[in-house]
Amino acid sequence: MHKIDFREKRNLTMLTDFYELTMANGYFENGLKDKIAYFDMFFREVPDDGGFAIMAGVEQLMDYLKSIKFEDEDIDYLKSKNIFSSGFLEYLKNFSFSCDVWAVPEGTPIFPNEPILIVKGPIIEAQFIETMVLLTINHQSLIATKTNRIVRAAQGRPIMEFGSRRAQGYDGAILGARAAYIGGCSGTACTITDRDFGIPALGTMAHSWVQSFPTELDAFRAYARIYPSNCTILVDTYNVLKSGIPNAIKVFEEEIIPRGFRPAGIRIDSGDITYLSNIARKMLDNAGFKDCKIVASNSLDEYVIRDILIQGAKVDIFGVGERLITSKSEPVFGGVYKLAAVEEDGKIVSKIKVSENVAKITNPSFKKVYRLFRRDTGKAIADVITLADEVIDDTKPYEIFDPVHTWKKQVVTNFHAKPLHEKIFEKGRCIYESPNLKYISEYCRDQIDTLWEEVLRFENPHKYYVDLSRPLWEIKQKLLQEYSY
Amino acid sequence: MHKIDFREKRNLTMLTDFYELTMANGYFENGLKDKIAYFDMFFREVPDDGGFAIMAGVEQLMDYLKSIKFEDEDIDYLKSKNIFSSGFLEYLKNFSFSCDVWAVPEGTPIFPNEPILIVKGPIIEAQFIETMVLLTINHQSLIATKTNRIVRAAQGRPIMEFGSRRAQGYDGAILGARAAYIGGCSGTACTITDRDFGIPALGTMAHSWVQSFPTELDAFRAYARIYPSNCTILVDTYNVLKSGIPNAIKVFEEEIIPRGFRPAGIRIDSGDITYLSNIARKMLDNAGFKDCKIVASNSLDEYVIRDILIQGAKVDIFGVGERLITSKSEPVFGGVYKLAAVEEDGKIVSKIKVSENVAKITNPSFKKVYRLFRRDTGKAIADVITLADEVIDDTKPYEIFDPVHTWKKQVVTNFHAKPLHEKIFEKGRCIYESPNLKYISEYCRDQIDTLWEEVLRFENPHKYYVDLSRPLWEIKQKLLQEYSY
Incomplete structure (x- = not known):
C-alpha cells in the first residue's frame, strides 16, 4: 500500500470551538493550567434506536493528538482578537500535549453512558482537545454504526459504499468510507480511501457512459472490450428489461465469452429492484449466465434492503450511497465530553454535571469499564463502570445492579471480566499502534458476535446492561445529594 | 485577514469515484478522450420540502479544479490495479484541465431541475470531475439552505453556528460553517473558519469550566475578571434559576460594573427555554441589566425556534449546533451530474436520460437559465431554461408555459431577464474571482428578498416556476419519442 496519507498535510490545531481558547486563556490567567483534570467522552443514545454503536475514529484522533501545533500565523490570528494575554499566546507557541488518554479500540461495540475515551492531564490541554475528540469519534462512530445496520440487513451479501458525492464534505467521504469498512462494508467507490487506507475500490460506468455513445449496445461493447475480465454493465439508462439486459446479454456473448471470460455482473440503479431483479435473474439464467451477479443501488438502506429481500429480490451485491455516508435516518452521533474529576493536592475530587433532565446527569470520577463475558458461550453479559483503581475479580461471583432501579440485581x-480501554497516550506520547483496517473490521464482526441476538434487533432491541460498581454508584449518589436544590 | 488556507495543503484529485477512472480509461482506449461533452449539475427536490435552495461551494470547487494533479504515487497506485493502460496512465500524468465551466454564483436561490453548474469540454475531463463537483456543491448548498431556514425562523435574531463537534468530518465543520454564513448565520464557534474565511468566531465557557472550580460563583468570578468587557456566562450547570442566574447577577455587580463595563449575556443550554428565558429576563431586568442578552442553545432548529418564539421566549441570540451543521432533518442534497449533449462533427447532439420515474428524466442539450424579474416590484417571476444560444428579449412580451401541463401559460x-450563470472557467483557466464571504452573505439575503413570501413558507410553499423555452421543450419531446418503448 502506498502511504501518501492526505492527513499529514493538514494542521487541524485551530479546528476547535473558540470557547476552548477563551477557557484555556482563562485557566492560564487564573494559574490553573497545570491543574489535573479527568474528562470522559460518552454518548447518551444509540442512533436509530439501535441496541449498540461501534467505536471508530481512534486512529485519526491519534494523528491529531500527535500533531497539535500552533503556527506563527495562528498566534498572530489569536493576537488580533485582543482578548488573549501575551503570556498565554507564548504558552500556545510552545504547546506540548502531555495528557494520558485511554480509548475503547476501534470496532468495539459501545453502549450509552459508558466512557469510550478518557483523558487525564493538565486541564488546559485536556479541555482544549474537546472539539476534535468529539468531531473525530462522533463522525466515524456514526458511520460505522449505521453501516453495520445495513450490512446486517443484507444477510451476508456484500455492501459497497457508494456515497462520496453526497457526503458532507471531503472528510465525510474519505473517513466515512473508512468507518464504513470498519462497520462491515466490503469495498468503496472512493478511490482516495483505497489509496490511503487500502480499502478495495470498485467501479464500472455511469449512465453518461451509455448516453455518450450512439447506442446502448455500442456503449456496452466498448466497455466490454476494455474490461472483459471484470465486466459489470449498467442496464437502466433507457429500459432495463427491453433494452439494458438484452443488450448486456448480447455483449456478454459476443465480447466476453469468446475472450475466455465470464460476465461479472449487471447493475440496476432505478425502478423496482424486487421486480426487475427477479426478471433479470431469469433472463441471465436462461442465457446461461447463472454466475452473473446482480448489483442493485438507488436510495438503499437497511429498511429497504430488508424489505426487498423479504420480497425475494434476487440481488447479490448492494451499492449503498447517501443513506449510509450521511447516516441519513439519524445523522448525528451525540457524543459529549464532560469533566469527571479534578485533582486537589494530589487527590481525586469527583465532579458531576446535574441537570433537570436526568438523562443528562454525568457519571463522576476517574473510571474504567469492564465487559463481562460468559465463559461458556462467550456472550457479553453486561458492562460495569468502576472506579479506575477497582478490580473485578472474575474468579468470584459478582453482583451487578441497575443504577436507577437498584432492586434489579x-x-x-462463570464469567470473564475484560477491561474495555487501551491506553493510547502516556504523558502526551503515543504508545498505541492502530491495527490495520482489515483487522479492525474483522475484530468488529467478532465482537458483535458476542452480543445476544436480542441486542442486534433493529426494532426495540434489548437494552444491554451498563451498570455502575457499588463504590462508583455511592460517589454519584453523594454528589447528587450535594447538588439537590 | 491571515490567509493560511488549510485547503491548499491537500491534493484531492484522487477523491473521485473509481468509476470515473474506469470510464476515463475507457474513453481514452476508445479514442474518445477529446470528444466534446456537456454536463449539467442539477437537483430534483428542495431539502425539507422547502420552496428554494441556496447555491454554495463554488469557491471550493474552483480551488479543486485549479489544483487537479495526479502525483507519481497516484499513478503507481492506479498501475497496481492492473486495469489501466499505460497510455492512459501517461495521459493522467500530464492531465491538464481544459473545460469551460458556468456556475450560478454562491448565495443565489436555486430551484429543482435547472442546471446550477454546466461543464463543457473533453468528455474524459468533464466526466472525471463529477464526484468533486457534486460533493462540493451538494454539501455546502445543503448547509446554506438549512441555515437559511433557521435564520428566517429567528426573525432577525442572530444565529450562531455551534456544530463543529457533531459535524460529519473536519470539512463538514469548517466548510459547513462557511456555508452557514452564506445562509445567514452571524458567526461561528469554529475557530479555523474564522482564521481562513474571516467569519467572526465567538465563544465563552463550557460546563466543565464551571465544574472545575470549587463553586459556581468562583467559576463565574474567575471568568468575569478576565473578560469583563465581553462577559457571557453559562448559567445551567447546576440550576438555572436558583443558582446560575443569581450567581451571574452577583458577579456582574461585583466584577463587571465596577470595571466600567456592562454584562454581555447569559447562556442557557438545557431545560425549557421558553420558561427559563422569561424568568431569566425578569431577574436580569430587576437587577438593572435590561441590556444583558439571553443566549439559548440545545438541540435547536427552525421548528423549535419558531415554536418557542410563538410562545414568547425571551431569547436574543440562538446558538444552533448539530441540527444545522448536519442538516439533521434532511442531511442529503441530492444534486446529480448528467450528460446533456455531445458534439459530433462540431454539431451539438442533445442527450437525454429517460426513466420509468418521470422525475428522473433529464433536460437535454447545452442550456442556460434566465431569471425573470418584475420591473416594478423587483420580484422574481420565474426561471426559464433555454438553449445556450437563445436570447430572451425582455423589451417584448414573453410567453412562459408549464413543461408538463402545457396549457398553463x-x-x-414589464420584466427584466437576467442570465443566472457566471462563466468561471474558460478552457481550463479560472476567469472568475470569488467575492468575499460577507458580500456573498449579503447578496444571498438580497436575492431571497426577490422571492415571494409564498415561496419562503416552511410548510407547503408555493412552487416557483421553472419552465423550458419552447425550442428546448421541443427537443426534449422529440428525444422522449425516440426512446419510448
Missing part, C-alpha cells in the same frame, strides 16, 4: 458467575 | 410583460 443479578449475581454473575 | 402566462405572458410576461
